[in-house]
Amino acid sequence: MSKTFSKADVASHNKSDNLYIIVDEDVYDLTKFQDEHPGGKKILQRVAGKDASKQFWKYHNDSILKKYRKQLQIGSLDSKPKEATPPTPPASPQEKEDKVQPVAESGTISAKSALSPPQESEAFDTFGDLVPYADPNWYQSYHSPYFNQTHVDLRAEVREWVEEKLMPNVTEWDEARKVPDEIYQEMGERGYLAGLLGVHYPAKYTDKRVKSVPPEKWDHFHEMIVTDELSRVGSGGLVWSLIGGYGIGGPPVLKHGKKALLQRIMPGILSGEKRICLAITEPDAGSDVANLTCEAKLSEDGKHYIVNGEKKWITNGVWSEYFTTAVRTGGSGMNGVSVLLIERSMGGVSTRKMDCQGVWSSGTTYITFEDVKVPVENLIGKENQGFKVIMTNFNHERIGIIIQCVRFSRVCYEESVKYAHKRKTFGKRLIDHPVIRLKLAHMARQIEASYNWMENLIYQCQQMGEVEAMLKLGGAIASLKAQSTTTFEFCAREASQIFGGLSYSRGGQGAKVERLYRDVRAYAIPGGSEEIMLDLSIRQALRVHKALGMKL
Numbered sequence: 092m093s094k095t096f097s098k099a100d101v102a103s104h105n106k107s108d109n110l111y112i113i114v115d116e117d118v119y120d121l122t123k124f125q126d127e128h129p130g131g132k133k134i135l136q137r138v139a140g141k142d143a144s145k146q147f148w149k150y151h152n153d154s155i156l157k158k159y160r161k162q163l164q165i166g167s168l169d170s171k172p173k174e175a176t177p178p179t180p181p182a183s184p185q186e187k188e189d190k191v192q193p194v195a196e197s198g199t200i201s202a203k204s205a206l207s208p209p210q211e212s213e214a215f216d217t218f219g220d221l222v223p224y225a226d227p228n229w230y231q232s233y234h235s236p237y238f239n240q241t242h243v244d245l246r247a248e249v250r251e252w253v254e255e256k257l258m259p260n261v262t263e264w265d266e267a268r269k270v271p272d273e274i275y276q277e278m279g280e281r282g283y284l285a286g287l288l289g290v291h292y293p294a295k296y297t298d299k300r301v302k303s304v305p306p307e308k309w310d311h312f313h314e315m316i317v318t319d320e321l322s323r324v325g326s327g328g329l330v331w332s333l334i335g336g337y338g339i340g341g342p343p344v345l346k347h348g349k350k351a352l353l354q355r356i357m358p359g360i361l362s363g364e365k366r367i368c369l370a371i372t373e374p375d376a377g378s379d380v381a382n383l384t385c386e387a388k389l390s391e392d393g394k395h396y397i398v399n400g401e402k403k404w405i406t407n408g409v410w411s412e413y414f415t416t417a418v419r420t421g422g423s424g425m426n427g428v429s430v431l432l433i434e435r436s437m438g439g440v441s442t443r444k445m446d447c448q449g450v451w452s453s454g455t456t457y458i459t460f461e462d463v464k465v466p467v468e469n470l471i472g473k474e475n476q477g478f479k480v481i482m483t484n485f486n487h488e489r490i491g492i493i494i495q496c497v498r499f500s501r502v503c504y505e506e507s508v509k510y511a512h513k514r515k516t517f518g519k520r521l522i523d524h525p526v527i528r529l530k531l532a533h534m535a536r537q538i539e540a541s542y543n544w545m546e547n548l549i550y551q552c553q554q555m556g557e558v559e560a561m562l563k564l565g566g567a568i569a570s571l572k573a574q575s576t577t578t579f580e581f582c583a584r585e586a587s588q589i590f591g592g593l594s595y596s597r598g599g600q601g602a603k604v605e606r607l608y609r610d611v612r613a614y615a616i617p618g619g620s621e622e623i624m625l626d627l628s629i630r631q632a633l634r635v636h637k638a639l640g641m642k643l
């Protein structure tokens with residue numbers, strides 16, 4: 092791989108049985124690969140022996156090089172500077188042409204003055220590709236009251252892993268409807284699972300640690316960063332596969348489970364060896380939790396519950412050992428609901444994978460419980476008081492959904508901005524068409540409004556106790572959930588229009604946009620549909636503010 096070539100060397104490999112090309116001063120041997128090249132072999136033969144950088148960037152994005160470099164790169168040009176390899180993907184020739192020369196126009200701020208080192212500033216160094224609005228602005232040297240160096244370090248740590256390990260494979264895993272188990276286990280090894288439960292880092296149940304953040308410093312913004320950076324892959328399926336079931340099934344157990352149960356099961360869950368999911372929704376009860384019918388009858392000796400019933404649309408169910416399950420132990424309504432931790436090994440648990448519109452690799456599951464014998468020790472919280480356990484869990488679940496939706500919206504926007512700089516129609520780049528800029532502007536304003544509200548609510552969650560947060564923030568979080576899913580839907584649609592046919596077919600440059608467009612409903616419906624969220628947001632806020640002394 093470290094071999095160097097002159098341009099003349101490469102030029103001599105210009106036949107179909109001996110085919111080299113240059114991309115960004117690196118040399119690739121495509122002799123064998125040409126037959127499997129999805130774009131065809133003739134197109135490669137036409138650039139054999141030549142610098143094909145321009146053509147390459149026209150048809151691909153950087154994930155292709157990440158995936159194939161190891162297999163196909165045989166060296167670099169002798170003219171390539173030795174330590175020139177940047178950590179971020181090389182700019183395409185088109186992008187290089189587009190590098191903004193900071194010029195102050197009326198009503199604008201020159202890039203130079205904004206980016207030149209401030210005298211006395213606590214803003215962090217710039218991070219990422221610096222496309223405006225494609226990352227939160229504290230990534231781009233703007234000020235923020237919420238973040239410190241541990242957040243900066245965690246951001247870099249997660250991004251590196253995502254870029255190297257996840258990003259190049261996400262399309263393949265989505266199509267295969269399964270993310271390899273080793274990736275989930277790595278989430279445990281790296282300590283990320285333990286940090287995603289909406290509580291302080293549960294160090295006493297695991298020896299796993301996050302490299303860049305000591306457990307005692309872990310806060311809600313660290314959790315936000317892990318979810319946010321993971322979501323850059325642009326696949327709800329992948330994110331849900333890694334944190335979907337776990338992030339909502341784990342917290343009720345950790346917060347309300349008995350000590351002996353926690354000591355037995357938590358280490359395996361936090362390390363990523365065993366999976367857990369949340370089983371509330373039924374074929375006939377979704378947001379209407381108080382009406383669920385899955386029954387748990389106490390045995391005559393009072394030692395077990397016998398569980399019978401069905402659960403539907405349960406994320407990660409097919410892969411789970413543990414099911415944090417809402418059951419009916421008493422009369423009708425919310426005061427007859429309890430939560431049980433059901434274990435697959437208890438017998439009588441069947442899981443079937445469901446075919447859904449989106450989030451393909453998330454393992455959406457139909458579950459049947461038939462005479463499952465669950466020891467009373469597995470009761471989570473108190474009998475017939477499960478409704479409170481479920482309700483206090485919703486804020487964390489919805490914040491998770493919001494973080495993902497805002498980042499998915501950014502992904503749609505970022506992909507669009509980058510594509511709009513290289514695609515030409517009617518002799519102009521898309522970015523030079525006002526109608527395209529208008530689309531980007533409408534995306535960006537919704538993304539930033541949602542994100543900034545999100546940061547504020549995460550800060551509030553961090554300052555309040557769980558019950559205060561449930562009462563005071565429940566309405567606002569519900570509202571922001573609706574705001575973030577409508578933003579996501581808008582951005583997926585607009586990005587799809589910008590990409591045109593490329594986002595209608597699967598894979599290739601439009602892969603993220605096509606996939607996210609399909610994933611939208613998986614965010615707008617579960618965890619409380621938009622309609623339920625918006626109605627709740629006003630009812631709850633009015634109720635709480637009445638108690639606070641609202642004057643009308």
Ligand code: HEM
Pocket residue numbers: 112114119121128129130131134135138143146147150151152155159163598599600
């Ligand atoms: C390192 C060299 C290359 C690799 C590894 C590679 C790989 C791929 C892959 C995986 C695809 C499928 C679509 C995607 O996932 O983006 C693709 C499509 C394509 N490639 Fe390449 N390619 C290379 C070089 C080139 C070059 C030099 C050209 C042009 C001269 C080219 C033209 C195309 C075209 C036209 C398509 C179809 C795009 C579409 O469906 O819209 N490729 N390539």
